[in-house]
Amino acid sequence: MSGRQFALFLGCNAPVRTLNYDMATRAVLLKLGVGFVDVDEFACCGYPLEAADHLTALTMAARNIALAEARGLDILAICSACSGTLLRARDELLKDPEMRKKVNERLAKEGLEFKGTSEVRHMLRFLHEDVGLDELKRHVTRPLKGLKVAVHYGCHYLKPSEVVGGSDDPEVPHTVDELVALTGAESVPYSERQLCCGGGVLGYREADSHKLIAKKLDSVLAAGADLLEVHCAFCGVMYDGNQKAAERAAGKAYNVPVLVYPQLLGLAMGIDPDTLGFRHNRVRAKELLARLEGVPATR
Amino acid sequence: MGSPDELPLVTDSDLDPGFADRVRATPGGEGILHCYACGTCSASCPIRAIDDEFNPRRIIRLALLGLKDEVLRSQFIWLCTGCFICQERCPQDVRITDLMMALRNIATEEGYPHPTVRAIAEALEAHGAILEIGEFENDKRAKAGLPARHMNAGPVKDIIEGTGLGPRLRGAKGKAPAAKGGDGA
Numbered sequence: 001m002s003g004r005q006f007a008l009f010l011g012c013n014a015p016v017r018t019l020n021y022d023m024a025t026r027a028v029l030l031k032l033g034v035g036f037v038d039v040d041e042f043a044c045c046g047y048p049l050e051a052a053d054h055l056t057a058l059t060m061a062a063r064n065i066a067l068a069e070a071r072g073l074d075i076l077a078i079c080s081a082c083s084g085t086l087l088r089a090r091d092e093l094l095k096d097p098e099m100r101k102k103v104n105e106r107l108a109k110e111g112l113e114f115k116g117t118s119e120v121r122h123m124l125r126f127l128h129e130d131v132g133l134d135e136l137k138r139h140v141t142r143p144l145k146g147l148k149v150a151v152h153y154g155c156h157y158l159k160p161s162e163v164v165g166g167s168d169d170p171e172v173p174h175t176v177d178e179l180v181a182l183t184g185a186e187s188v189p190y191s192e193r194q195l196c197c198g199g200g201v202l203g204y205r206e207a208d209s210h211k212l213i214a215k216k217l218d219s220v221l222a223a224g225a226d227l228l229e230v231h232c233a234f235c236g237v238m239y240d241g242n243q244k245a246a247e248r249a250a251g252k253a254y255n256v257p258v259l260v261y262p263q264l265l266g267l268a269m270g271i272d273p274d275t276l277g278f279r280h281n282r283v284r285a286k287e288l289l290a291r292l293e294g295v296p297a298t299r
Numbered sequence: 300m301g302s303p304d305e306l307p308l309v310t311d312s313d314l315d316p317g318f319a320d321r322v323r324a325t326p327g328g329e330g331i332l333h334c335y336a337c338g339t340c341s342a343s344c345p346i347r348a349i350d351d352e353f354n355p356r357r358i359i360r361l362a363l364l365g366l367k368d369e370v371l372r373s374q375f376i377w378l379c380t381g382c383f384i385c386q387e388r389c390p391q392d393v394r395i396t397d398l399m400m401a402l403r404n405i406a407t408e409e410g411y412p413h414p415t416v417r418a419i420a421e422a423l424e425a426h427g428a429i430l431e432i433g434e435f436e437n438d439k440r441a442k443a444g445l446p447a448r449h450m451n452a453g454p455v456k457d458i459i460e461g462t463g464l465g466p467r468l469r470g471a472k473g474k475a476p477a478a479k480g481g482d483g484a
Contacts, residue, residue: 010448011428012428012429012430013429013430015432015436015440015445015448016430016432016436017430019439019440019443019445022440022443022445023443023444023445026445038446038448040448040449040450040451041451041454043423043427043428043450043451043452043454043455044423044427044428044429044455048419048423048429049416049419049420049423049459049464050381050400051377051400051403051404051407051413051416052403052404052407052412052416052419052420052464052468053404053407053462053464053467054325054326054327054400054401054404055326055462056458056459056462056464059458059462060455060458063454063458106458106461106462109457109461110454110457155381155382155383155384156383159382159383159384159386159387160383160386160387160396161387170387171387194384195345196345196380196382196384198345198380199380200379200380200381200382201346201378201379201380203415203418203419204377204378204413204415205350205374205377205378208346208349208350208378208380209380211349211350212345212349212380215349275444277443280443
């Protein structure tokens with residue numbers, strides 16, 4: 001992979017609360033030879049303020065895109081809430097010249113302009129559609145045989161489908177199952193596969209978010225999965241970071257390891273667990289890693 | 300829901316006939332008149348499945364009837380988790396997730412923002428992100444071999460103040476709906 005340069009968009013959560021996602025993403029991109037840079041000027045994607053004021057949220061999203069455009073870079077986002085917000089903002093601004101004018105008037109104060117010249121990609125869409133399954137397969141040196149994975153698609157990776165969904169059917173998605181299969185692991189079906197992580201209601205009614213986490217994890221365990229796969233920083237915060245709180249609320253233990261997809265891919269590519277940030281997984285994955293052939297122990 | 304005797308009688312003095320038009324004029328609310336109340340949204344909703352207080356079909360009916368105060372002062376409009384499943388399945392293309400955001404935008408304009416929204420805006424003005432990245436966080440990142448993040452909150456603060464959202468939220472202080480039903484931070 002050469003030529004295309006990305007601005008890595010981490011969002012608010014990954015750089016602070018899901019360091020494993022940050023680390024594993026960089027390790028995998030380096031090994032694949034994908035060029036990326038950090039842009040310090042990036043701020044929140046705008047999503048948390050959609051609830052308060054559409055224009056404010058849209059302007060924040062447009063500012064981030066404009067920063068990438070000024071550098072001639074496409075955006076690679078690892079949080080589905082961020083990629084979804086930036087993609088929806090880009091779509092609206094391309095379709096609505098009035099709104100674009102309003103937003104650009106505000107951005108002009110910083111010398112920025114949204115033009116629509118940069119693309120926004122979610123990390124997994126990039127892997128699936130741009131790198132491609134065949135190319136990724138060529139990098140697999142340590143297939144994860146015997147590992148049963150419950151894939152959590154999450155909401156904003158799929159929906160609204162006309163803007164963010166790529167080749168996925170929002171009701172019967174397939175791209176992440178294919179990405180998991182090429183690592184040698186098995187994606188297992190489970191009843192609550194489509195269930196939302198509850199991140200959107202965490203700040204408004206925490207008890208509801210804990211119920212949604214418990215409902216998901218009950219279903220993951222019933223299916224006999226070894227782990228839950230996520231590819232969104234906020235879903236990671238919910239299932240990994242908040243799993244203990246959900247356990248307390250539900251009055252039972254789950255202890256389901258939550259791996260971000262680049263950790264799975266990275267393991268299959270022969271990258272060691274420490275480089276993939278396994279020390280930052282809140283629910284320890286030590287036993288899981290010990291079962292895999294040829295994977296060194298974490299520090 | 301209580302028995303019919305416990306439910307308040309709705310009279311025309313409770314109704315704001317212009318409210319549905321106000322919703323239609325707000326970004327995200329354009330499709331509200333297309334709702335024919337089939338209930339696909341409520342049947343699909345993950346929050347509805349675990350919390351009786353949230354019912355998207357009911358909220359849309361209340362808004363269409365013009366029960367403005369009941370909609371805007373309520374807790375329930377803040378319970379949507381933003382998953383888009385109703386929006387995806389709605390046969391009338393009401394864009395319900397966007398509509399829920401439009402109702403929250405109107406509630407904020409009218410002086411009833413949820414306290415969480417105010418806390419988010421304050422954090423964004425202070426840090427440029429919902430979580431602060433200071434020396435402690437960057438030390439942790441350095442130990443993990445990750446580059447430091449240096450956030451400049453200034454441009455984000457300018458946007459929030461420039462659109463009028465900042466002053467609007469500060470002006471609304473004390474008028475927000477009282478937290479109830481186990482709200483988290």
